[in-house]
Amino acid sequence: MRSPKAAPAALACLLLLLAGEIRSATTAVSATVASFCVMAVTSSAVSLTVSNPAAPGGVPSNPVGSSSYAQYSSTVASGVTRRITAAWATGNTAPTGCSLLLQASVPSGYGTSAGQITVSTTAQNLVTGIGGCATGTGSTSGAQLVYTLSIGAMTSLVANESKSATITLTLTDS
Amino acid sequence: MRNVKIALAVLALGFAVAGLAGAASTATQSLTMQVGTIGVISTTGNPSTLTVAAPASGGATPTSGTSTTTYAQYTSTVPSGQTRKITVAWGASDAAPAGCALRLTATPNGGTNQGASAGTVTMSSTAQDLVTTIKSCATGTGSTSGAQLSYSLDVTDATALVAAATKTATVTLTLTDAA
Numbered sequence: 001m002r003s004p005k006a007a008p009a010a011l012a013c014l015l016l017l018l019a020g021e022i023r024s025a026t027t028a029v030s031a032t033v034a035s036f037c038v039m040a041v042t043s044s045a046v047s048l049t050v051s052n053p054a055a056p057g058g059v060p061s062n063p064v065g066s067s068s069y070a071q072y073s074s075t076v077a078s079g080v081t082r083r084i085t086a087a088w089a090t091g092n093t094a095p096t097g098c099s100l101l102l103q104a105s106v107p108s109g110y111g112t113s114a115g116q117i118t119v120s121t122t123a124q125n126l127v128t129g130i131g132g133c134a135t136g137t138g139s140t141s142g143a144q145l146v147y148t149l150s151i152g153a154m155t156s157l158v159a160n161e162s163k164s165a166t167i168t169l170t171l172t173d174s
Numbered sequence: 175m176r177n178v179k180i181a182l183a184v185l186a187l188g189f190a191v192a193g194l195a196g197a198a199s200t201a202t203q204s205l206t207m208q209v210g211t212i213g214v215i216s217t218t219g220n221p222s223t224l225t226v227a228a229p230a231s232g233g234a235t236p237t238s239g240t241s242t243t244t245y246a247q248y249t250s251t252v253p254s255g256q257t258r259k260i261t262v263a264w265g266a267s268d269a270a271p272a273g274c275a276l277r278l279t280a281t282p283n284g285g286t287n288q289g290a291s292a293g294t295v296t297m298s299s300t301a302q303d304l305v306t307t308i309k310s311c312a313t314g315t316g317s318t319s320g321a322q323l324s325y326s327l328d329v330t331d332a333t334a335l336v337a338a339a340t341k342t343a344t345v346t347l348t349l350t351d352a353a
Binding site for chain 2: 049052058164167172
């Protein structure tokens with residue numbers, strides 16, 4: 001025989017259970033793509049040497065170094081692009097009678113080459129129009145850096161003259 | 175509630191810092207540039223045969239055989255303060271026909287650093303200066319570029335001449351550091 005007081009208690013429990021089933025909760029989930037840009041080069045050392053011409057009497061060919069690549073990952077806000085600039089340190093110079101040229105050969109989708117520049121202490125555009133991208137990290141991935149030591153005045157060359165320079169590439173907002 | 179506000183502020187600050195940190199990235203490369211020591215020379219070919227010919231009038235000394243069609247072409251780089259020269263000699267057993275002497279004059283074309291003629295040399299097996307004060311230069315490779323080589327087979331003793339006598343010699347030009 002059930003107690004007459006048990007009925008209201010059971011009803012109360014039922015109401016609580018029902019109330020629990022219809023209770024709801026919300027949480028805000030925020031997903032954000034950070035704005036970032038990171039860059040590295042595949043080789044830290046490049047060597048260029050003026051050597052014998054193809055034929056006596058001829059001007060030596062301009063030595064070229066193209067074994068290094070700029071590799072970068074970039075995310076940008078809508079409508080924004082980035083660029084890579086190049087400059088060398090204050091005090092850096094090419095050997096007498098020479099100038100250092102640099103051009104980036106850029107695969108499709110990773111920006112546009114700004115053409116060949118004469119390296120100086122003033123940062124100059126090397127690659128422009130870089131959007132969101134990741135060039136990859138393979139040994140030949142990214143923008144190929146083509147350095148050329150251009151002989152401007154043969155009569156000014158000094159045998160055995162050697163110059164060291166530090167080239168800084170900067171990936172920055174356009 | 176205050177704690178929540180602080181947390182949100184810290185979070186917002188964190189995102190702002192992340193955004194600034196991503197604004198630029200740099201990479202550096204070290205570059206070595208060098209000018210090698212260069213000293214190379216060649217000639218545009220062999221001179222034509224030098225033939226002693228009959229004089230314009232009887233009784234005169236026969237005329238010299240000459241050739242001015244070849245050039246010495248060279249590329250040179252020198253350290254600061256140093257010069258080069260071109261010397262000339264023929265082989266130890268080479269000789270001119272009896273009664274003759276082989277003479278050579280080089281005339282640089284006047285280009286900067288291409289050197290100065292050392293005058294006319296009488297060929298021997300001992301190296302003699304032909305062009306001096308050569309510095310860093312490239313004479314060019316055209317058919318008439320470089321120092322013109324003027325050969326002359328001169329009669330030194332008409333009484334020693336032997337008709338139809340022929341001699342072949344190998345003349346060596348050397349581009350070398352000046353002493």
